[in-house]
Amino acid sequence: MSNSLQDKLLLFRIRLQRDPQAFGKLYDAYVNRIYRFVYFKIPLVEDAQDITSETFLRFWNQVQEGAPVTHVGAYLYRIARNLVADHYRTRQDALSIDAAPELEHLLLSDAKGLIKIEESLDIGKVLKALRLLKDEYREAIILRYVDELTTTEIAEALGKSPGNVRVLLHRSLDTLRTLLRTAPPSSRT
Amino acid sequence: MNSKHIITTLSHLQRLRIGGEPDTSWVRSSRAQLLARVAEQAPARGGARQTFGALRGVFSFNAATLVARPVLAGVLAVAAVMGSGVGAVSASLGSIPGDPLYQIKLASERARIAVAQSATDKATLRIEYVGRRVDEVTRIAGKPENDNSARLNTAVQHIKQDLGSVQQSLSDLSKTGEPADAAEVANLVDKKSEEYSAALEKTNTQLRVPEQVAVKEAKALVDDISVQAVAVLVQAHANGAVSNDDIAAKVGEKIDTITNKANLVANTSTSTPAMPGSETANQALTALGAAKDLLDQQDYLSALTKVIEGKELVQAAEKIIDATTGAAALSALSAASSTVADPLIVGGETTVGITPLTTSTTTCGTSSCQQPQGTSSASEPTGVSTSTSPSSGG
Structure with missing residues (x-):
C-alpha cells in the first residue's frame, strides 16, 4: 500500500471538512482492493457489491465520529471483514466463512x-x-x-x-x- | 515448491485479476451514490483547535522514525497545516534560504495551500507567502556576511514563483470565480503588493549593485501584480461587485502611486546631465495624466490601460537609469577591488548579471529605449525582459 501521506491528507479533509471529493479519491484508490477482498469471501456478485459500498459508507460515518484511523486501507479491510462476518451471521442459508467458495469462484470465473x-x-x-x-x-x-x-x-x-x-x-x-x-x-x- | 515460489504465485492472483475485478459501471454508480449520500452532511470548517483535534485522530507522529524518512518535510508540512506547532515546523518559520529548515518551511506552505478549501483561501495564502519571501530578502540583506548573493537569488526566485501563482489565482478567479470573491482577493493583493514593493525598495538600498538587479526585478513583478489586482477590480466593478466610489478611489490611488514614481525617476534622470531616461519618464507622466482625465470621465478601463502604459514606461526609464548608474558603479567597484578576487568581477569586466547592463548602455540610446508603450520590448535596455503586461487580466 502506498501513498499513505496522501491518504492522511484526504482523511484529514474528510474528518474536518467533510469533503466528498476527498472521500471520492479514497474510494477510487481502494474500491478495487476492497471489492476483491469481499469477492473472495462472498459468492454472489450483488452481495459483494453491497458490502463494498457499505464498507465505504461506514468508513465515512466512523471517521466523522472520530474513530482513530491509522491506516486507511487497513481500516477499510477491517470494516469489510466485519461486514462479511455479519453477512454470514445473518444469512443462515449461506456457507460459513471457512467454506467460502473463493477458489471455485476463481476457477469458474476464468477457467x-x-x-x-x-x-x-x-x-x-x-x-x-x-x-x-x-x-x-x-x-x-x-x-x-x-x-x-x-x-x-x-x-x-x-x-x-x-x-x-x-x-x-x-x-x-x-x-x-x-x-x-x-x-x-x-x-x- | 519453496516459499519464494509460493509468494510469487500468490502475487499473480492480483496481477492476473482472476475474478476479483469489479464491474466498472457498478464502480461508477456506487461512487456517485456514496458521494451523494455523504454530500448531504453539511461541510464544517474548523478553527485551529478543531484542526488539531482532527489531526490527533489522523496522524500518529513518531519523530524518531520520521526523521529517517525522506518524507519528513512533507509530513511536517502537513503538521504545519494543522497549526500544531510541531517543533521543526515552528522552528522553520524563521528560516531563510540556505538554512537547513528552509525546505520544511516551503513544504509546509505548499501543504497549507494544498488543503485550502477554496480558490480564495489559496490565493490569500499565496500572497501571504510572497510576504514571507520579501521578509527573507530583508533579513538576508541585513546579515553581516560578505556574500549573500546565493541566498538572495534563491529568495528572489521564490518570490517570482509565488507571484506567478498569485497571478494565476487572480486570473482564475476573475474568469471563473464569483466577482465578489475576485474583488476581495484583488483588494488584498493590491494592499499587500504595495507593502511588499515598499519593503523591497527600502531593502535595495542596503545591497550591492549586482544584488540590486535581482531585487529590482522582483519589485517590478510585485508592481505588476498590484496593477493586475486593480484590473480585476475594474472587471468586478463592471460585474457590479465593486461600487463606483471604490473603483474610482482604487484607480486614483494607483495613478497617484505610479505618478509619484514617475516624478522621482524624471527628477533623477534630469538631475544628471545627459542622463538618459528623462524622456521616457516624461512619457510616463503624460500617460498618467491621460489616465486621470479618463478617471474623471469614469472610464475606468481606459484609465487603467493608461496606468499600465505609465507603469511600463516608468519601469523602462528606471532600467535606463540603472544601466547607466550601474555601469558606472561597477566600474568603480572593479577598480577598487582589483586586488581582491570577487566572483562577480573578473579582470575588470562584469560577469554574472552585469553584462546585460553594460551592453545595454552601448546599444540602447535614448531614442531606442523609449518605445515600450505598455508592452515588453526586445530592446529593453537591461536585457531583463519586462514582465507580462497585466492588461489581459482586465
Whole structure:
C-alpha cells in the first residue's frame, strides 16, 4: 500500500471538512482492493457489491465520529471483514466463512485462463492448498501476498499486534508449503 | 515448491485479476451514490483547535522514525497545516534560504495551500507567502556576511514563483470565480503588493549593485501584480461587485502611486546631465495624466490601460537609469577591488548579471529605449525582459 501521506491528507479533509471529493479519491484508490477482498469471501456478485459500498459508507460515518484511523486501507479491510462476518451471521442459508467458495469462484470465473496459468505458475496447486488452510491463515496470506498490505496494516485489519501477524504469516506460509509438498502430483490437471 | 515460489504465485492472483475485478459501471454508480449520500452532511470548517483535534485522530507522529524518512518535510508540512506547532515546523518559520529548515518551511506552505478549501483561501495564502519571501530578502540583506548573493537569488526566485501563482489565482478567479470573491482577493493583493514593493525598495538600498538587479526585478513583478489586482477590480466593478466610489478611489490611488514614481525617476534622470531616461519618464507622466482625465470621465478601463502604459514606461526609464548608474558603479567597484578576487568581477569586466547592463548602455540610446508603450520590448535596455503586461487580466 502506498501513498499513505496522501491518504492522511484526504482523511484529514474528510474528518474536518467533510469533503466528498476527498472521500471520492479514497474510494477510487481502494474500491478495487476492497471489492476483491469481499469477492473472495462472498459468492454472489450483488452481495459483494453491497458490502463494498457499505464498507465505504461506514468508513465515512466512523471517521466523522472520530474513530482513530491509522491506516486507511487497513481500516477499510477491517470494516469489510466485519461486514462479511455479519453477512454470514445473518444469512443462515449461506456457507460459513471457512467454506467460502473463493477458489471455485476463481476457477469458474476464468477457467480457460486459469488452465494456462496452472501450466506455468502452479497456481492451481496453490489455490487448492489455500482452500485447505483455516480461514485465519488464508486471510493473512491473501492480505499479505495478494493485496500486499504491510504487517502493520494487516494487524490493524485483523485486530492483532504486528508481532502476532508476523507469527501468523510465518505459520500460514509454513502450513501452505507443507500442504504443497504433500499434495499429489496429479493435482495439476 | 519453496516459499519464494509460493509468494510469487500468490502475487499473480492480483496481477492476473482472476475474478476479483469489479464491474466498472457498478464502480461508477456506487461512487456517485456514496458521494451523494455523504454530500448531504453539511461541510464544517474548523478553527485551529478543531484542526488539531482532527489531526490527533489522523496522524500518529513518531519523530524518531520520521526523521529517517525522506518524507519528513512533507509530513511536517502537513503538521504545519494543522497549526500544531510541531517543533521543526515552528522552528522553520524563521528560516531563510540556505538554512537547513528552509525546505520544511516551503513544504509546509505548499501543504497549507494544498488543503485550502477554496480558490480564495489559496490565493490569500499565496500572497501571504510572497510576504514571507520579501521578509527573507530583508533579513538576508541585513546579515553581516560578505556574500549573500546565493541566498538572495534563491529568495528572489521564490518570490517570482509565488507571484506567478498569485497571478494565476487572480486570473482564475476573475474568469471563473464569483466577482465578489475576485474583488476581495484583488483588494488584498493590491494592499499587500504595495507593502511588499515598499519593503523591497527600502531593502535595495542596503545591497550591492549586482544584488540590486535581482531585487529590482522582483519589485517590478510585485508592481505588476498590484496593477493586475486593480484590473480585476475594474472587471468586478463592471460585474457590479465593486461600487463606483471604490473603483474610482482604487484607480486614483494607483495613478497617484505610479505618478509619484514617475516624478522621482524624471527628477533623477534630469538631475544628471545627459542622463538618459528623462524622456521616457516624461512619457510616463503624460500617460498618467491621460489616465486621470479618463478617471474623471469614469472610464475606468481606459484609465487603467493608461496606468499600465505609465507603469511600463516608468519601469523602462528606471532600467535606463540603472544601466547607466550601474555601469558606472561597477566600474568603480572593479577598480577598487582589483586586488581582491570577487566572483562577480573578473579582470575588470562584469560577469554574472552585469553584462546585460553594460551592453545595454552601448546599444540602447535614448531614442531606442523609449518605445515600450505598455508592452515588453526586445530592446529593453537591461536585457531583463519586462514582465507580462497585466492588461489581459482586465
